[in-house]
Amino acid sequence: MSIGNEDVNKISRLAAISVSEDEVSQVADKLSSILDLFAQMQAVDTDGVEPMSHPLDQVQRLREDVVTETNQREKFQKIAPSAEGGMYLVPQVIE
Amino acid sequence: MHRLSIRQMSEKLHSREITSVALTQHYLDRIEKYDSELNAYISVTPELAIEMAKKADEMLDKGEGSFLTGVPVAHKDIFCVDGVKTSCGSKMLHNFVAPYDATVVEKLKAVGMPILGKTNMDEFAMGSSSESSYYGPTKNPWNLNAVPGGSSGGSASVIAAGLAPLATGTDTGGSIRQPASFCGITGIKPTYGAVSRYGMIAYASSFDQGGPMTRSAEDAAWLLDAMAGFDKKDSTSLEQEKLNYLAHLDDSLQGLKVGVPKEYFGEGLSGSVSSAVKEAVEVLRQQGAEIVEVSLPNKDLAVPAYYVLAPAEASSNLSRFDGVRYGYRCENPQDLSDLYMRSRSEGFGTEVKRRIMVGAYALSEGYYDAYYLKAQKLRRMVRDDFVKAFEKCDVIVGPVAPTTAFNIGEKSDDPISMYLEDLYTIPVNLAGLPAMSVPAGFAEGMPVGLHLIGTYHSEAKLLNVAHQFQQVTSWHEQMPEVYQ
Numbered sequence: 001m002s003i004g005n006e007d008v009n010k011i012s013r014l015a016a017i018s019v020s021e022d023e024v025s026q027v028a029d030k031l032s033s034i035l036d037l038f039a040q041m042q043a044v045d046t047d048g049v050e051p052m053s054h055p056l057d058q059v060q061r062l063r064e065d066v067v068t069e070t071n072q073r074e075k076f077q078k079i080a081p082s083a084e085g086g087m088y089l090v091p092q093v094i095e
Numbered sequence: 096m097h098r099l100s101i102r103q104m105s106e107k108l109h110s111r112e113i114t115s116v117a118l119t120q121h122y123l124d125r126i127e128k129y130d131s132e133l134n135a136y137i138s139v140t141p142e143l144a145i146e147m148a149k150k151a152d153e154m155l156d157k158g159e160g161s162f163l164t165g166v167p168v169a170h171k172d173i174f175c176v177d178g179v180k181t182s183c184g185s186k187m188l189h190n191f192v193a194p195y196d197a198t199v200v201e202k203l204k205a206v207g208m209p210i211l212g213k214t215n216m217d218e219f220a221m222g223s224s225s226e227s228s229y230y231g232p233t234k235n236p237w238n239l240n241a242v243p244g245g246s247s248g249g250s251a252s253v254i255a256a257g258l259a260p261l262a263t264g265t266d267t268g269g270s271i272r273q274p275a276s277f278c279g280i281t282g283i284k285p286t287y288g289a290v291s292r293y294g295m296i297a298y299a300s301s302f303d304q305g306g307p308m309t310r311s312a313e314d315a316a317w318l319l320d321a322m323a324g325f326d327k328k329d330s331t332s333l334e335q336e337k338l339n340y341l342a343h344l345d346d347s348l349q350g351l352k353v354g355v356p357k358e359y360f361g362e363g364l365s366g367s368v369s370s371a372v373k374e375a376v377e378v379l380r381q382q383g384a385e386i387v388e389v390s391l392p393n394k395d396l397a398v399p400a401y402y403v404l405a406p407a408e409a410s411s412n413l414s415r416f417d418g419v420r421y422g423y424r425c426e427n428p429q430d431l432s433d434l435y436m437r438s439r440s441e442g443f444g445t446e447v448k449r450r451i452m453v454g455a456y457a458l459s460e461g462y463y464d465a466y467y468l469k470a471q472k473l474r475r476m477v478r479d480d481f482v483k484a485f486e487k488c489d490v491i492v493g494p495v496a497p498t499t500a501f502n503i504g505e506k507s508d509d510p511i512s513m514y515l516e517d518l519y520t521i522p523v524n525l526a527g528l529p530a531m532s533v534p535a536g537f538a539e540g541m542p543v544g545l546h547l548i549g550t551y552h553s554e555a556k557l558l559n560v561a562h563q564f565q566q567v568t569s570w571h572e573q574m575p576e577v578y579q
Contacts, residue, residue, distance in 0.1 A: 007456075014455040015410060016417070017448050018436040027452070033511055034402065034453055041399045041469050044476075051471035052478060054301060054331075055287045055527025056551065061330050075194045081424035088419050091428050 003031045096121045097257035098574075101166060101314040104260060108155055108165040115155065115165030119148040119209045122167050126211065126258050129578065133234045135243075135252035137172045138180050139212035147209035154207055163321055164207035169259035171250050172213035173220055174305070175294040176200050179210075183296045184218040184228035184246075187416050187423045187442035197294025198326045199263060199305055206321055211259050214249030218444045219413065220267055220298045222246050223516040224506065225274070227446045232503050235278060236575045237541055241500040244274030250308045251278035256578040261318050264308040267299050268401055269495075269520025271306050275532035276495035276544025281561065281571055282308040283315050286551050287527030288333035290319075291326035297412040299405035300331065302524045311571050312533065312561035316340045319554065338552060343559040349383035351560065354488030356391045359519060365498045367538030372494045375535035375545040375564070379492070382563060389484040389491060393476045397522040400477065402514055403457050403470035404525075409447075410454030416442065449510065478526040481550075490560055491548040494519055495532045499541035519546060529554045533561045534570035542570070 003011075005024045008031065012019045019027055073086060082089040096118055099107070107113045123141050130136050144167060151165035175181045175193035177200075182188045196204065204210075215233040217225050225248025226232040233248045235241040236256035243252040247264030251274035254262055264271040266284035275282030283306050290305040297303060307318035320340045326332040355376060360369055380386050418424040418438030425441050428434035443451070457466040484491060496516055506513045523530040528548055535545035545564070549557045565571050 011452045011456050011459075014459055015448075015452045016414070016435045016439055017443065017451060018440040027449075030449060030510060031452065031456070034449075035456075037511055037514070038399050038403060038466060041396060041403075041473060042465070044393075044396060044469075044473065046469060046472035046476070049472040049475055051468055052475035053471060055474075055478065055525065056333075058288075058331075058333075061334065063327075072194070076420070079190075079192060079194060079421045081418060081421070090419055091430050091434055093431050 003028045003035060097125060097260065100311060101163070101260060101309070101317055104166050105162050111155065115148040115151040115209060116145060118165065119144050119167045119211070122211055122259060129256055129258060132239060133236060133252050133256055133258070134231055135215055135233050135249045135256070135258060136169070136212045137182055137184065137215050137230050137249070140179055140210055143179065144209045144211050147204070147207070151207040151209060161206050162317055165209070166260055167209040167211050168203055169211045169214050169250060169253050169262040170200060171247050171263050171265060172216055173265055173296050174200050174263055175296070176210060176213065179213065181213065181296070182229065183220070184216040184230065185443065185447070186229040189229060189423065191422055195294060198291035198328060199322050200294065203321055214247070214253055214262060216249050217246035218447050219296065219409070220246040220265055220270055220303070221409070221446050221450055223269070223273055223513050225249060226503060226507050227444055229444060235500050236578055237279065238500065240502050241541065242277065242503055244277035244500060246270040247308060248274045251275055251280055251282070254278070254280045254308055254310060255575065257574060261314060262308045263305060263322070265295060265303055265305050266524065267302045267304070267405060268524050269517040271308060272495050272520050272530060272532040272544065272546065273517060275308060277500035277542065279534045279542030279570065279573060280308060280310060281312055281315050281531065281533055282306065283319060283531040283554065283557065284523065284529060285319060285323060285554055286333070286529045288331055289323050289529070289554070291329045291332050293326055293328040299408035300412060301408060302405055311565055312558050313344060315531070316344060316558045316562070338555060340555050340558055343555045344562045346559045347383060348379060348560065348563050351384040351490065352488040353379055353384045353386050354389035354484055354491040355386060356389050356394070356484065356491060356493055358391050358394045359493035363497050363518070364494055365538065368494050368498060368543050371536035371538050371543040372545055376492055378564060378568060379560070382567065387488050389487050391480045391484060391522065393473065393480050394522055396473045397477050397525055398514060398518060400470040400473040401521045401525060402453070403466045404474065406450040406454030407457050407467055408454070410451045410458065413447070413451055418442070446510070474525045477522050481522070481526045481528060485550045490556060493546045495544040495546040496520070499538050499543060523548055527551070529557055531557050531561060533564060534573070536570055
């Protein structure tokens with residue numbers, strides 16, 4: 001299956017990864033070759049086969065609805081790229 | 096000292112013939128001497144190592160401590176170590192000092208194992224060669240022009256060169272077994288959920304599995320024993336009584352049924368690798384095992400299914416790296432979107448970006464059924480093949496990889512060729528089975544691994560087969576001449 005430049009731009013937005021104009025064609029080629037690898041799956045009859053999301057078919061374990069973590073805000077904010085007054089700083093979002 | 100088995104090391108430590116400080120310093124000296132050419136460590140932590148070794152010696156002086164107390168260990172840089180840089184081989188986490196310990200690290204700290212450092216790896220564990228690290232490629236101690244395999248290539252390299260006696264690794268699609276095979280060491284990927292994933296930076300959550308990388312099967316059994324067990328902090332951890340991985344090491348192989356999949360010896364497998372593996376199977380036969388043919392008909396579908404499912408999970412797991420709370424942030428972001436897009440674009444390497452994009456595409460509207468759902472169905476078919484095969488045998492054997500270690504740069508521009516390196520290992524991860532690589536000979540001067548695959552929770556059986564094989568072979572004792 002062939003991926004075009006338009007598709008790359010769409011995937012780039014979905015993945016939140018910018019792709020420069022110079023790279024688009026190269027990315028399209030590589031993604032196309034990976035999708036070709038996937039094509040061999042389509043020939044297999046999987047009707048009636050139950051999808052498997054967990055290798056041991058286990059269900060998600062639930063836990064009591066109680067707080068178990070301690071507040072470690074200061075420890076975590078120390079490694080943030082930009083934090084002040086207990087908050088993470090990002091560029092202005094609302095004008 | 097680096098030629099001692101872990102049993103010998105433990106005996107000398109407990110009898111106080113050697114101290115943990117002396118043993119740890121010995122490895123630190125070797126790292127200082129050899130790591131610049133191997134690039135197998137991302138971080139070396141000498142102060143932490145010696146401080147921990149002193150504490151281990153205090154325990155041992157009092158007659159306390161367990162089998163592994165005082166034995167140093169290296170951790171793959173995917174495991175968080177409190178206060179130590181944990182980069183996962185990525186520029187994205189180049190500045191990340193973990194604020195807590197992974198459960199595996201916590202467990203090994205608790206038994207008193209000094210931490211030598213963090214080993215190099217493919218970025219976010221995505222790769223089969225350890226070339227995609229932000230810190231540059233790791234070299235194979237058997238040939239510095241060759242890759243050590245990936246993604247746990249750093250851990251394999253440090254064991255093979257004697258720069259650590261034990262190391263942790265992780266295996267998402269073969270990342271313990273393939274580097275173990277390429278470097279001539281022993282590595283075991285346990286049953287999915289047997290070793291906690293808490294504090295292990297996630298790539299593909301339904302595949303990622305931590306495990307030991309060591310010289311011998313007996314060493315692996317001891318390290319796995321210390322690493323494994325239920326962890327309430329990991330929702331994927333198996334809620335079961337801890338298994339005894341050491342109990343059956345000395346069992347005879349008489350009557351053991353060894354399955355050889357006919358599909359594992361077809362086109363694409365190097366002739367010399369095939370010969371080495373067949374000779375290893377013959378050794379097992381001579382030890383009393385019965386060899387039976389089994390079939391894994393959907394083996395070839397495992398690679399495409401994996402490369403849909405793992406990137407899909409990666410696209411979700413790696414969405415947390417956005418430049419806001421930790422990790423790399425781009426310079427002067429113009430707005431929030433620019434912050435996300437540029438931080439991720441500049442922080443991730445080529446293969447990671449490629450897999451995130453493939454995953455995002457496979458999960459996108461209109462393609463979910465064709466790719467993701469289809470791959471999940473194929474996953475069950477691959478798993479069912481194994482279940483059927485294990486009706487005829489106790490253990491499945493075959494090659495770990497189609498070739499021996501390839502040269503650095505040989506496959507880095509061809510992702511498909513790189514993905515096919517994991518042809519024999521990926522089916523095991525789809526099924527969540529335990530499997531290991533055991534040194535089984537050489538082809539063109541490079542190590543070859545024997546792949547042992549077991550049914551769920553049969554790690555003790557795999558370790559038994561590997562240990563018995565190592566009682567009559569010496570491949571696991573070989574070291575590259577320069578590092579002896």
